[in-house]
Amino acid sequence: MTSTASRLETLKKQLRPRLEDFRHTVYLWKKTPLAMIGSILILFFLLVAIFAPLIAPYDAFSQNLYNKLQPPSWQHFFGTDQLGRDVFSRVVYGARIEVWIIFLVSSISIAIGLLMGIVAGYFGRFVDETLMRITDMFMAFPRLVLAMAITAAMGPTLTNTIIAIALVDWTVYARLSRADTIKVKTQPYIEAIRALGATSPRIMLSHVLPMSISPVIVQLTLRMGTIILTAAGLGFLGLGAPPPTPEWGAIVADGRSHIFEQWWISTFPGLAIAVVVLGFNFLGDGVRDILDPKIRR
Amino acid sequence: MKLAFYILRRLFLMLIVMLGVATIVFFITHVIPADPVGAILGGNAPLETVDKLRHQLGLDQSLHVQYFRYLGGIFHGDFGVSIVSNHKVVDDILEFFPATVELACAAMCFTVLFGVFLGTVSAIKRNRPIDHILRVFSILGVSMPGFWLGLLLLLLFYFKLGWLPGTGRNDLFAFVDNITGLVLVDSIITRNWAGLWDAVKHIILPAFVLGYASAASVARIMRASMLDVLRQDYIRTARSKGLGRRVVIFRHALKNAMIPAVTVIGISFGDLLSGAVLTETIFSWPGLGRYIVQSLLVLDYPAITGATLFVAFIFSMANLVVDISYAALDPRMRL
Numbered sequence: 001m002t003s004t005a006s007r008l009e010t011l012k013k014q015l016r017p018r019l020e021d022f023r024h025t026v027y028l029w030k031k032t033p034l035a036m037i038g039s040i041l042i043l044f045f046l047l048v049a050i051f052a053p054l055i056a057p058y059d060a061f062s063q064n065l066y067n068k069l070q071p072p073s074w075q076h077f078f079g080t081d082q083l084g085r086d087v088f089s090r091v092v093y094g095a096r097i098e099v100w101i102i103f104l105v106s107s108i109s110i111a112i113g114l115l116m117g118i119v120a121g122y123f124g125r126f127v128d129e130t131l132m133r134i135t136d137m138f139m140a141f142p143r144l145v146l147a148m149a150i151t152a153a154m155g156p157t158l159t160n161t162i163i164a165i166a167l168v169d170w171t172v173y174a175r176l177s178r179a180d181t182i183k184v185k186t187q188p189y190i191e192a193i194r195a196l197g198a199t200s201p202r203i204m205l206s207h208v209l210p211m212s213i214s215p216v217i218v219q220l221t222l223r224m225g226t227i228i229l230t231a232a233g234l235g236f237l238g239l240g241a242p243p244p245t246p247e248w249g250a251i252v253a254d255g256r257s258h259i260f261e262q263w264w265i266s267t268f269p270g271l272a273i274a275v276v277v278l279g280f281n282f283l284g285d286g287v288r289d290i291l292d293p294k295i296r297r
Numbered sequence: 298m299k300l301a302f303y304i305l306r307r308l309f310l311m312l313i314v315m316l317g318v319a320t321i322v323f324f325i326t327h328v329i330p331a332d333p334v335g336a337i338l339g340g341n342a343p344l345e346t347v348d349k350l351r352h353q354l355g356l357d358q359s360l361h362v363q364y365f366r367y368l369g370g371i372f373h374g375d376f377g378v379s380i381v382s383n384h385k386v387v388d389d390i391l392e393f394f395p396a397t398v399e400l401a402c403a404a405m406c407f408t409v410l411f412g413v414f415l416g417t418v419s420a421i422k423r424n425r426p427i428d429h430i431l432r433v434f435s436i437l438g439v440s441m442p443g444f445w446l447g448l449l450l451l452l453l454f455y456f457k458l459g460w461l462p463g464t465g466r467n468d469l470f471a472f473v474d475n476i477t478g479l480v481l482v483d484s485i486i487t488r489n490w491a492g493l494w495d496a497v498k499h500i501i502l503p504a505f506v507l508g509y510a511s512a513a514s515v516a517r518i519m520r521a522s523m524l525d526v527l528r529q530d531y532i533r534t535a536r537s538k539g540l541g542r543r544v545v546i547f548r549h550a551l552k553n554a555m556i557p558a559v560t561v562i563g564i565s566f567g568d569l570l571s572g573a574v575l576t577e578t579i580f581s582w583p584g585l586g587r588y589i590v591q592s593l594l595v596l597d598y599p600a601i602t603g604a605t606l607f608v609a610f611i612f613s614m615a616n617l618v619v620d621i622s623y624a625a626l627d628p629r630m631r632l
Contacts, residue, residue, distance in 0.1 A: 033429075034429075034432070034433075034436075133310070133313055133314060133317065134317065136310070136314045136317075137314050137317035137318050137320075137321060138321070140314050140315070140317075140318045140609045140612060140613045141318070141321075141605070141608070141609045141612065142568055142571045142574075142608060142609075142612050144574050144575070145571065145574065145589060145605060145608055145609075146321075146605075148574070148589070148590070148593055149322070149325045149326075149593065149601060149605055150325060150329075152593040152594075152596065152601070153325045153326065153329040153330050154329055154330075225439070225440060229442055232442050233442065233444065233574070233575050236442070236444050236575065237574070237575070237578065237590055237593075237594075238594060239593060239594075249442070249444075252442070252444065252445055252448070256448065259448050259451065259452055259456075260452060260456045263452055266445065266448055267445075267449065270441075270442060270444075270445030270446075270448070270449075271445075273441075273442050273445065274437075274440050274441045274442065274445065277439075277440040277441075277442075278436065278437065278440040281436050281439060281440050282436060285432075285436060285517075
């Protein structure tokens with residue numbers, strides 16, 4: 001009994017600095033109003049995505065031509081589009097599409113980026129030079145243009161959109177993780193592990209990767225807004241998710257030709273994009289302030 | 298001497314990167330599409346037409362022959378003939394590029410003015426209400442999708458208020474002779490003041506939409522670097538000499554704080570020059586970005602190839618110029 005208590009005591013002692021650091025972070029987070037507003041907006045966005053079927057009063061796809069182009073009212077908060085679909089329900093279901101896009105694009109681009117960056121940084125020399133020039137090649141395109149060309153060639157589907165954005169986005173993570181790998185690999189403990197006989201893949205996977213992942217994660221939170229904007233841009237141009245997918249950019253495009261008379265079709269989904277991206281940017285800005293050692297005190 | 302070596306090295310690397318870029322574009326236009334001809338002509342085209350187009354596009358050859366022909370063409374500045382316009386792709390690009398240049402320059406004016414001003418004011422009034430308001434204003438700029446903002450501005454200023462004309466570059470009645478391809482410049486050269494006024498009214502909205510987004514990132518960098526500079530010893534020295542706040546900020550701090558901002562400005566200029574795809578689409582601006590979108594939507598492969606390569610080239614060149622000027626300013630960067 002006492003031993004458990006004393007163990008708990010030592011554990012507490014060990015954890016105290018971390019706990020205090022965490023508390024300090026929470027304190028800074030509370031002191032950074034932008035970060036707080038951002039977190040609330042994103043939480044709201046995630047809740048809408050999760051509970052979409054409960055929130056949306058209508059089906060996102062069912063058409064009702066007798067009811068088309070209705071202005072916003074208590075029946076249809078955001079009005080209806082040219083096919084009589086409820087814009088509010090489409091926007092609500094669209095949140096799910098956006099979450100899906102963010103999730104997949106992040107996972108794929110981080111996987112590619114970490115692989116390229118760690119391998120380049122770890123082996124150095126020729127491997128590094130080759131992989132970094134490949135990275136440069138992908139960075140030589142304006143982001144949207146490359147993503148557009150890839151989706152257009154592969155055919156505009158949701159999956160291809162996600163692949164295209166990921167293929168454009170990985171370069172940032174590659175550069176970041178390369179820089180960290182170069183720093184980590186000269187540490188004595190890596191040499192010690194190698195002396196013990198660990199193979200290169202093992203060192204990279206279990207010793208370099210954990211050390212270089214945190215700046216990548218921070219960068220990821222900063223880039224989520226951009227991912228949505230890119231996806232929406234593709235959707236708007238008709239090079240993203242095909243109709244009738246309620247992707248927000250695509251809904252804005254649906255209303256484009258009606259913008260002067262039936263402004264609501266484009267306005268509300270665009271507002272949804274702006275609010276969510278704003279949330280991510282507020283949070284990102286705040287995170288940057290909180291993590292910046294110069295400002296942190 | 299070192300700088301010259303640095304520039305040479307960068308130019309050589311750029312050559313390699315451009316070769317890679319050409320390969321990526323080849324992959325996108327020749328390898329990924331299962332059947333470009335079918336996609337262009339639709340499923341029911343007669344076999345003869347299909348064969349003819351396949352031959353015209355060189356698709357009846359093996360992939361590596363296609364690749365070397367394609368590279369050879371690029372070195373001669375020959376991207377083939379656009380399927381849609383039936384013009385040489387090079388001529389199309391040269392026709393659309395001036396509009397993009399003009400829009401990019403106009404947008405840059407907004408960016409520099411807003412970005413530098415907002416960032417500086419934010420830094421000076423750090424953590425005061427005005428700082429928060431300006432920061433929110435600039436974060437809004439990077440958060441709103443440009444195509445949506447453009448639509449709303451058209452709705453307000455064109456349709457509701459009628460203050461500004463709708464889409465396009467100029468009205469038909471205000472015809473401006475084409476000399477340089479830049480309507481604003483041409484109308485000044487020809488002293489066509491009505492044409493100039495018309496062109497200015499047309500460019501305001503798209504330039505604002507584009508400039509606002511990049512102004513936001515300039516303002517962010519400007520604020521951070523201004524805060525950094527204001528902490529430096531030489532600023533304190535200047536203040537303790539008894540110089541006024543204004544003098545210190547404008548004469549001592551601003552120039553130093555501008556250096557990181559110049560990088561961001563340069564990069565976003567490259568971004569704008571390579572075609573503001575969405576804004577040009579919204580405002581029917583006859584530039585490169587819109588040309589790319591239209592070629593992509595109808596799968597005009599020669600046009601896609603040429604325009605994409607051109608855009609990547611311009612974009613890389615702009616970044617190269619930024620890097621070189623940075624190296625010239627800061628020797629530590631030449632690594």
